Amino acid sequence: LLIKNAPVKQILIVSLNAAVDRIVYLPHLYLNQANRSTYSIDQAGGKGINVARALKALGHEVLVIGMTGGNTGNLIREDLLHSHIPCSLIPLSGRSRNCYILVDQSNNTQTVINEPGPVILPEEYQLFCHELNRRLEDAALLVCSGSLPQAVAPGCYGDFVAMARAHNVPTLVDATGDALGEALPAQPYFVKPNREEAEGLLGHKVTDENAVAAAQEIARRGATVGLISLGSSGAVAVWDDQSIFVPAPQVPTINAVACGDTFLAGCAAAILAQKSIPEMLYWGVAAGSANARAGGAARITRQDFEELLQQVTTLANQS
């Protein structure tokens, strides 16, 4: 894979539906009753921002490009600023969404409520596309990750892939449903469905046994590399006439939220480091598993990643 502008190490990350995650800790969650929280945290969230956080931890320059509005929009901006994550955010007339994560400390379960996000006006979307096109000039890689806000067509990731191709920039897409299916004909470098998303896309069960064939179907639909992440089983990739199944190391799993986002960050880092496709998958699996072990939310460290990369590489060479 040829990376344009090799000396410019910037990874452009699209975050169309950024959110404020309000994480509320409760001694116990009782339905249909008043609950008292122990404490709560507000942080910028959304898949693109998770990818940015993980890439930052791995030592990469990123630029988050998106749209935000309202008091929640200001909070997202502030949090990114404090996390030293550069961003270019088009101001919206609507208000960025909240996502509520209710953590029940009695059994360590999480109940998540995701708001749909603001309605985007056509002129706001146009401003975003203009900014994306401008930023692609200096990008080495484009990452499109996460759900779409209201009134944005499901074909938008496909349009972004095409825009990036015009700048010789490869694109990685992490999406669900129509946004995923409609990105494929534009020929992204890869899409990253998890097992359920791949099943939705292909219309049949995806097991560890048929995962290589399923990834082949995804490649036939337009991805350069057919790829599926398989949770604690690891991940699979096919390209040209080759394929690889990379098992995940067994780690004590504290929380698997954002494993896919961290996996994507690992793959992006490997692409920037001009690694081979098998190595790209090792990096992805190691980063994803580091997240499962660290407790989710894409808060991994470089040291954790490197330790697990060794384990993943050893495991892959044994199988």
Ligand SMILES: Nc1ncnc2c1ncn2[C@@H]1O[C@H](COP(=O)(O)OP(=O)(O)OP(=O)(O)O)[C@@H](O)[C@H]1O
């Ligand atoms: N329980 C686990 N133990 C070890 N590694 C894990 C575990 N869960 C996930 N991973 C790692 O993270 C990668 C991505 O996980 P998964 O397929 O679950 O992503 P996902 O469902 O898209 O996650 P999300 O959308 O919440 O970010 C896997 O390929 C694996 O390397």
Ligand SMILES: [Mg+2]
């Ligand atoms: Mg996912």
